[in-house]
Amino acid sequence: MNIHSIFIHIVELPTIRPHKLSMHTITKQTIVVAQINDTEGLTGWSEVATIGGASYGEATPEAIKVNCETYITPHLIGKNPQQFNLLMYEISKTVSGNYFARALIEGALIDLAAKQRNIPAYDLLGGKTHDSLPVAWTLASGDTGKDIEEAKELLLQKKHRIFKLKIGVGDAMENVEHVLKIKKEVGDGARLTVDVNQAWDETTANYAIARLQDGGVSMIEQPLPKWNFEGMSRLTERFSVPIMADEGANSIHEIFQIAKHRSGNSIALKVCKAGGLQATKTAAGIAEAAGLGLYGGTMIESSLGTAVGLHVYSTIPHLEFGTELFGPLLFKDTITANNIEYSNFEVVVPDGPGFGMIIDEEKLDHYKRS
Numbered sequence: 130m131n132i133h134s135i136f137i138h139i140v141e142l143p144t145i146r147p148h149k150l151s152m153h154t155i156t157k158q159t160i161v162v163a164q165i166n167d168t169e170g171l172t173g174w175s176e177v178a179t180i181g182g183a184s185y186g187e188a189t190p191e192a193i194k195v196n197c198e199t200y201i202t203p204h205l206i207g208k209n210p211q212q213f214n215l216l217m218y219e220i221s222k223t224v225s226g227n228y229f230a231r232a233l234i235e236g237a238l239i240d241l242a243a244k245q246r247n248i249p250a251y252d253l254l255g256g257k258t259h260d261s262l263p264v265a266w267t268l269a270s271g272d273t274g275k276d277i278e279e280a281k282e283l284l285l286q287k288k289h290r291i292f293k294l295k296i297g298v299g300d301a302m303e304n305v306e307h308v309l310k311i312k313k314e315v316g317d318g319a320r321l322t323v324d325v326n327q328a329w330d331e332t333t334a335n336y337a338i339a340r341l342q343d344g345g346v347s348m349i350e351q352p353l354p355k356w357n358f359e360g361m362s363r364l365t366e367r368f369s370v371p372i373m374a375d376e377g378a379n380s381i382h383e384i385f386q387i388a389k390h391r392s393g394n395s396i397a398l399k400v401c402k403a404g405g406l407q408a409t410k411t412a413a414g415i416a417e418a419a420g421l422g423l424y425g426g427t428m429i430e431s432s433l434g435t436a437v438g439l440h441v442y443s444t445i446p447h448l449e450f451g452t453e454l455f456g457p458l459l460f461k462d463t464i465t466a467n468n469i470e471y472s473n474f475e476v477v478v479p480d481g482p483g484f485g486m487i488i489d490e491e492k493l494d495h496y497k498r499s
């Protein structure tokens with residue numbers, strides 16, 4: 130049952146429509162998949178995603194693969210995956226940073242460890258407190274009319290009633306008007322939040338957030354650059370609408386600083402940002418102790434990576450802002466034989482063994498970068 134071999138795959142999956150963010154428009158999403166085989170023939174799988182190569186964050190798919198293969202996986206051959214906690218601790222002593230790479234490997238170790246025991250991964254993380262979680266959809270077609278149509282259709286299908294708008298590209302005040310038009314059309318039947326992805330300076334934020342707050346928007350995500358913790362503190366103090374830190378809230382140490390200086394009153398959790406599932410739980414603990422609201426974030430992972438997120442988020446009792454685990458709905462195809470279920474405005478936590486996803490290896494081969 131010890132680790133026999135490890136493979137890291139870069140996979141590109143097409144999306145159903147262009148997905149416009151401040152730093153990049155996604156038409157095909159790049160994910161990195163880890164495969165850890167044991168000596169008995171069981172395989173642990175995990176996934177992390179990045180957005181637009183190096184444009185969203187420092188971790189690129191290519192760097193994740195090379196760093197996993199060069200610095201992380203050689204430590205693991207012949208080791209027992211049940212000791213994933215000890216193994217990841219040992220890796221942390223020789224591999225600094227590299228949160229995405231470490232999250233990817235820890236995920237595959239946990240999937241394998243859970244499969245060896247024939248239990249769901251969430252049972253290795255304390256057990257689930259939710260069977261399903263609220264799930265927001267991101268309206269990011271770039272066109273107000275299309276976004277309104279999309280929101281109304283999703284409300285009708287009972288898929289989503291929380292909508293996030295990506296408003297970091299272009300003129301800030303035009304974007305604010307775009308949001309307010311959509312809010313007017315969807316009315317009180319849905320909650321509208323915005324993600325600025327660091328695009329504003331503080332003066333623009335002061336002006337735009339005042340309009341958004343008056344217009345009934347429910348949350349403002351990362352309005353300022355990730356380094357501007359003091360500016361985020363001033364916005365949090367000034368406005369009553371919740372201010373969420375995402376790009377600025379990565380390691381548990383950053384989250385502690387945000388909690389201490391109130392550089393936001395809510396945090397977007399992401400397994401890859403924290404460096405793994407266990408670190409995500411630690412991050413949630415810091416936030417809970419400081420009274421910060423929590424959100425189960427996404428880097429737009431496919432079904433596998435979404436299952437990873439769901440397994441850890443399901444163990445966190447208070448997720449005041451629900452999740453945005455809509456990734457699988459944005460993809461034209463998947464690398465798993467089963468898929469994530471969405472029903473009654475929620476995303477369902479897949480039961481195990483492991484993360485509960487069955488890999489379709491033919492599809493994995495088809496979409497894999499050669």
Ligand SMILES: [Mg+2]
Pocket residue numbers: 324326350351375376397
């Ligand atoms: Mg965000």
